[in-house]
Amino acid sequence: MILIATDGSAPARAAEALGLELARARGTTAGFVCVWAPLRGSFGMPLPEMLDPEFLDAERTWAEETLAAAAGRAAAAGLEAETIIAKGPAVQGVCDTAKRRRAGMVVIGSHGWGAMMSLIFGSTTLGVLQHAPCPVVVVRDHPAGSAEAPA
Amino acid sequence: MFGTIVLAVDGSRPSDRALDYAGRLAKESGSRIVAIHVKEIMAGRAAGPVHVDEDQILEKVRGQIKQLSDDGIKAELQVTSTMTGGPAHVIADVAAKESADVIVTGTRGHTALAGVFLGSVAQRLLHLAGCPVLVVPDTAAGGDAAAASREAAAVS
Numbered sequence: 001m002i003l004i005a006t007d008g009s010a011p012a013r014a015a016e017a018l019g020l021e022l023a024r025a026r027g028t029t030a031g032f033v034c035v036w037a038p039l040r041g042s043f044g045m046p047l048p049e050m051l052d053p054e055f056l057d058a059e060r061t062w063a064e065e066t067l068a069a070a071a072g073r074a075a076a077a078g079l080e081a082e083t084i085i086a087k088g089p090a091v092q093g094v095c096d097t098a099k100r101r102r103a104g105m106v107v108i109g110s111h112g113w114g115a116m117m118s119l120i121f122g123s124t125t126l127g128v129l130q131h132a133p134c135p136v137v138v139v140r141d142h143p144a145g146s147a148e149a150p151a
Numbered sequence: 152m153f154g155t156i157v158l159a160v161d162g163s164r165p166s167d168r169a170l171d172y173a174g175r176l177a178k179e180s181g182s183r184i185v186a187i188h189v190k191e192i193m194a195g196r197a198a199g200p201v202h203v204d205e206d207q208i209l210e211k212v213r214g215q216i217k218q219l220s221d222d223g224i225k226a227e228l229q230v231t232s233t234m235t236g237g238p239a240h241v242i243a244d245v246a247a248k249e250s251a252d253v254i255v256t257g258t259r260g261h262t263a264l265a266g267v268f269l270g271s272v273a274q275r276l277l278h279l280a281g282c283p284v285l286v287v288p289d290t291a292a293g294g295d296a297a298a299a300s301r302e303a304a305a306v307s
Contacts, residue, residue: 022152107283110277126269130268133288135172135286135288136285137284137285138277138283138284140280140281140283
């Protein structure tokens with residue numbers, strides 16, 4: 001499986017496009033993984049799920065919608081992709097999924113929603129590079145019209 | 152799917168893993184490999200190669216590229232020199248010039264620093280590259296990932 005980590009950001013969409021092409025070219029399945037985490041309150045304390053169930057739902061719903069949108073884009077391109085939702089810290093979510101599904105490759109954007117100008121690359125990407133059980137392809141988001149922009 | 156693969160090589164073990172993986176990719180996709188070895192030069196009066204065994208490194212990588220060719224892969228080696236700190240720029244430039252579809256690299260090279268996961272060149276490369284960068288982990292499992300994925304695909 002080619003595992004494509006997505007959070008709906010522009011670099012993630014560039015990664016999606018490449019990941020799908022790779023899966024098609026190699027005749028393997030493509031899977032999208034989106035990791036969500038329960039909203040944290042002050043000092044990183046988890047909000048009690050019983051008190052604030054709607055916060056939990058909002059986070060999980062975001063991940064489900066992100067995955068549905070990615071699957072929709074794949075279907076529009078005539079490609080099938082599995083969607084995998086994972087809970088917890090982003091790096092762990094991606095790497096554990098890669099291990100569990102025996103992914104041959106992880107494809108991920110260089111950044112997520114963080115400011116591109118201030119970071120050399122995203123912290124999740126760096127973490128995934130460090131812990132992934134397989135090769136990782138890092139995809140940058142390029143301005144439209146550049147040679148590397150996804151089709 | 153990757154028409155042109157630019158492969159960063161320096162004779163280190165992580166580089167060997169990256170080379171193995173790139174070779175497998177190339178065989179599968181009929182890609183051409185442009186391997187690039189950047190000799191780092193120390194500036195100053197006693198200017199010379201950063202690595203004492205630079206000649207051996209060169210011989211090793213030449214042998215590795217020849218082996219790829221013997222294996223039926225279109226592979227060539229480009230060797231250039233640069234001041235310390237410059238390799239990533241050189242690799243990114245070559246990738247742009249060769250219209251690379253991907254740059255394949257190991258996680259680190261010959262650094263003696265323990266606990267460094269991603270070496271300075273790999274880090275800079277991820278920042279400078281104009282195309283996707285494929286980082287091959289420095290584990291035996293990383294090398295077998297392609298086989299594992301084929302196995303997994305066959306079973307599922």
